[in-house]
Amino acid sequence: MTRASAEKDLEIPPGTAPAVILVEPQLAENIGMTARAMANFGLSELRLVNPKNGWPKKGVREAASGATHVLDAAVVFSSVEEALADLHYVLATTARERGQMKRVFSPDDAMAELTSRAGQRCGVMFGRERVGLTNDEVSLADAIVTFPVSPDFPSLNLAQAVLLVGYEWRRSSGRAVLPFTGEMLSPPATREALVALFANLEAALDAAGFYPPEKRGGIVRNMRDRLHRMEMTEQDVRTFQGALRALTRSRKP
Amino acid sequence: MTRASAEKDLEIPPGTAPAVILVEPQLAENIGMTARAMANFGLSELRLVNPKNGWPKKGVREAASGATHVLDAAVVFSSVEEALADLHYVLATTARERGQMKRVFSPDDAMAELTSRAGQRCGVMFGRERVGLTNDEVSLADAIVTFPVSPDFPSLNLAQAVLLVGYEWRRSSGRAVLPFTGEMLSPPATREALVALFANLEAALDAAGFYPPEKRGGIVRNMRDRLHRMEMTEQDVRTFQGALRALTRSRKP
Incomplete structure (x- = not known):
């Protein structure tokens, strides 16, 4: 189609x-x-x-x-x-x-x-x-x-x-055109933008004591896998970076 | 399907x-x-x-x-x-x-x-x-x-x-089954049955003076081509043979 x-x-x-x-x-x-x-x-x-x-x-x-x-x-x-x-x-x-x-x-x-x-x-x-x-x-x-x-x-x-x-x-007859497509309004995020998001997230989780140090490696890899599944756009990364900043600000009054 | x-x-x-x-x-x-x-x-x-x-x-x-x-x-x-x-x-x-x-x-x-x-x-x-x-x-x-x-x-x-x-x-889901099929109730005619039908039809057309003798070859081949397009079953051939017998009987009172 x-x-x-x-x-x-x-x-x-x-x-x-x-x-x-x-x-x-x-x-x-x-x-x-x-x-x-x-x-x-x-x-x-x-x-x-x-x-x-x-x-x-x-x-x-x-x-x-x-x-x-x-x-x-x-x-x-x-x-x-x-x-x-x-x-x-x-x-x-x-x-x-x-x-x-x-x-x-x-x-x-x-x-x-x-x-x-x-x-x-x-x-x-x-x-x-x-x-x-x-x-x-x-x-x-x-x-x-x-x-x-x-x-x-x-x-x-x-x-x-x-x-x-x-x-x-x-x-x-070749006329089955959909009225609109799911084209993303923002281009896919570059690997650099994703890695920067991962770094900020992991630093925030380190500071929050989210995992015991000896389990950090596996938990961080799983978290990165989950985020990759989203196939984030540039805009997605900017929004998550902003949300992360807001969350870490509120945690350190 | x-x-x-x-x-x-x-x-x-x-x-x-x-x-x-x-x-x-x-x-x-x-x-x-x-x-x-x-x-x-x-x-x-x-x-x-x-x-x-x-x-x-x-x-x-x-x-x-x-x-x-x-x-x-x-x-x-x-x-x-x-x-x-x-x-x-x-x-x-x-x-x-x-x-x-x-x-x-x-x-x-x-x-x-x-x-x-x-x-x-x-x-x-x-x-x-x-x-x-x-x-x-x-x-x-x-x-x-x-x-x-x-x-x-x-x-x-x-x-x-x-x-x-x-x-x-x-x-x-693989359930799109049609309620019935176009299976022919009679098997396809054998070449022998078709050739017998062609022979009777051509003999009848000869007797009726349908074509000038010098054009017989081409006309007969075209007629055979048309009949092949029907992809006749055994029953089709029997019916056409019967119809041909009826038509030639009525033409010779």
């Missing part, structure tokens, strides 16, 4: 990210959350096949939490065939074996397959909340995507399934 | 999966969906720090869609310190830079780090829906997890963030 700060999304040329096709989705909340999940990972093309009880749905914009550009651009189709018509490669998501002789992909392998198809319009089909896709609908797809869920609780929410596809698409 | 059919979850010894700590979650729906997302990937230990407007919340069980074992076992704490007290390694999720000098992990690297800590109790902390975790809360964690979201629409829903952590934990 690349790590770099990014302030604007890496360009996603139109038609390169997969379309998300929801077949007869029922709940406004799931469609809204789907739009939000898509926007989180840079997907923008939502296709709805016969949304139950019509479209647009009440509450869908609230559930999208601001991903209204995805909802506004959503296209409604009256059949799966029409919704897939212009696509070159289609995946069907399903939680159960269909006895259909198709390749079965995990989400990461599925998205690697999609991103390898440069110049092809791809789509991922998701079924109804309760019953998924029919076998006839699955038979319109090139391959199947299924999720590595616990067999004890395999029922994945619709928008959650879309989220995993979006997440893996973003990774496969 | 391992591919094998599994009917019962691979054993997850108690205390090996990370605890999920929600700090002052507000919406019943998000807590329920969090429980569901946890159960999807085999996480079971939910800790709630001061859920807003009390606990249990109305509507939370419905949103959990059956993951009530996670809700029933959830423990409520009155401070983050108490919720983390027994843990050895804690991650804080955050969407923005805090200027805190901590390691920053992507979800996959974060879960690899957790699963490498055998024998340690680990937890992942998630903040309030609108404002996340405070800097003081983040300072109680060992490292940060952040998500590779689009900078154009980075706002990830709470339960969606938990889902990505669960998904990556399951992968890192």
Whole structure:
């Protein structure tokens, strides 16, 4: 995974990210959350096949939490065939074996397959909340995507399934950049600065009678090992030196 | 990713999966969906720090869609310190830079780090829906997890963030088994069976006058190439042989 700060999304040329096709989705909340999940990972093309009880749905914009550009651009189709018509490669998501002789992909392998198809319009089909896709609908797809869920609780929410596809698409397409990195604001401490800190600390512990003289060697080495584990920056060393000065001042009133 | 059919979850010894700590979650729906997302990937230990407007919340069980074992076992704490007290390694999720000098992990690297800590109790902390975790809360964690979201629409829903952590934990812990595989029900066709199909098809096309004799060689080779792309099983060959017999019968009444 690349790590770099990014302030604007890496360009996603139109038609390169997969379309998300929801077949007869029922709940406004799931469609809204789907739009939000898509926007989180840079997907923008939502296709709805016969949304139950019509479209647009009440509450869908609230559930999208601001991903209204995805909802506004959503296209409604009256059949799966029409919704897939212009696509070159289609995946069907399903939680159960269909006895259909198709390749079965995990989400990461599925998205690697999609991103390898440069110049092809791809789509991922998701079924109804309760019953998924029919076998006839699955038979319109090139391959199947299924999720590595616990067999004890395999029922994945619709928008959650879309989220995993979006997440893996973003990774496969090389856009999985973290919004910030853990870069240290101060450079690593030099050995000289560390050794000076050790010397002050050990002098203070000597003065405080922290160890019997015959055990000093081992205790000092252990203490240095602990401090090394911190991988201190220059600023860390300055702060510890200051704290040590403050502690030794207060001990000698 | 391992591919094998599994009917019962691979054993997850108690205390090996990370605890999920929600700090002052507000919406019943998000807590329920969090429980569901946890159960999807085999996480079971939910800790709630001061859920807003009390606990249990109305509507939370419905949103959990059956993951009530996670809700029933959830423990409520009155401070983050108490919720983390027994843990050895804690991650804080955050969407923005805090200027805190901590390691920053992507979800996959974060879960690899957790699963490498055998024998340690680990937890992942998630903040309030609108404002996340405070800097003081983040300072109680060992490292940060952040998500590779689009900078154009980075706002990830709470339960969606938990889902990505669960998904990556399951992968890192070697439990990402797909519920079924695309194994062909019939073995691959032998070369003998394919050659017999080619012979029948070419004889039928000869009889139908499909190509001028001088172009036969190239057209036949292209047709064989197309059929090879299907990687036919024995059953595929039998079905195509049957279809060919039916078509040639109907052409000679």
